[in-house]
Amino acid sequence: DAEITQSxxxxxxxxxxxxxxxxxxxxxxxxxxxxxxxLGHGLRLIHYSYGVQDTNKGEVSDGYSxxxxxxxxxxLTLESAASSQTSVYFCAxxxxxxxxxxxxxxxxxxxx
Amino acid sequence: xxxxxxMEGPVTLSEEAFLTINxxxxxxxxxxxxxxxxxxxxxxxxxxxATKADDKGSNKGFEATYRKETTSFHLEKGSVQxxxxxxxxCARGTSYDKVIFGPGTSLSxxx
Numbered sequence: 001d002a003e004i005t006q007s008x009x010x011x012x013x014x015x016x017x018x019x020x021x022x023x024x025x026x027x028x029x030x031x032x033x034x035x036x037x038x039l040g041h042g043l044r045l046i047h048y049s050y051g052v053q054d055t056n057k058g059e060v061s062d063g064y065s066x067x068x069x070x071x072x073x074x075x076l077t078l079e080s081a082a083s084s085q086t087s088v089y090f091c092a093x094x095x096x097x098x099x100x101x102x103x104x105x106x107x108x109x110x111x112x
Numbered sequence: 113x114x115x116x117x118x119m120e121g122p123v124t125l126s127e128e129a130f131l132t133i134n135x136x137x138x139x140x141x142x143x144x145x146x147x148x149x150x151x152x153x154x155x156x157x158x159x160x161x162a163t164k165a166d167d168k169g170s171n172k173g174f175e176a177t178y179r180k181e182t183t184s185f186h187l188e189k190g191s192v193q194x195x196x197x198x199x200x201x202c203a204r205g206t207s208y209d210k211v212i213f214g215p216g217t218s219l220s221x222x223x
Contacts, residue, residue: 097209
């Protein structure tokens with residue numbers, strides 16, 4: 001069965017370090033998304049991609065970057081981790097407009 | 113701008129009670145509408161969807177009807193179980209394939 005996997009599931013790091021969260025999907029979807037989920041804020045879109053070499057900023061993109069070198073992967077990088085970036089991060093993919101998004105199980109990131 | 117509003121809860125029900133979670137949206141045109149469910153420690157899973165006015169989405173005993181005249185997509189279930197305890201998100205699609213999510217409603221079902 002097709003799936004979307006995130007790694008690691010949990011990570012603890014220190015402020016100022018660079019962190020990369022992996023997202024890999026086997027749906028063969030062109031569209032991929034990164035969200036963060038925080039109490040009181042719901043799901044907020046960080047970055048998204050409509051295909052290889054395409055990346056776009058979401059509503060909370062400051063301090064984050066993504067790259068899309070193939071269809072399957074969209075890694076999310078925190079350039080210099082800050083305590084405000086402690087959150088649960090979700091990756092998702094979809095087939096196209098009007099279609100549902102498929103989510104990974106998330107990465108819980110703690111920045112001390 | 114476009115948005116999705118839903119009751120935030122938390123909602124606590126006894127087993128076999130009737131469930132309604134209200135959801136309204138703002139939009140131009142006719143977006144696809146979704147309900148997602150999130151169990152503890154997991155990602156969001158699609159529960160049901162509707163793509164046009166008067167469509168009824170259904171799955172696992174849950175139902176929601178796309179009401180264009182009231183811009184609503186309320187989630188209902190006739191008899192909830194303990195295993196339905198989760199967070200429920202109403203969402204709408206956009207023409208650019210982004211999805212706008214509501215804030216989520218936490219449901220606890222007690223035996």
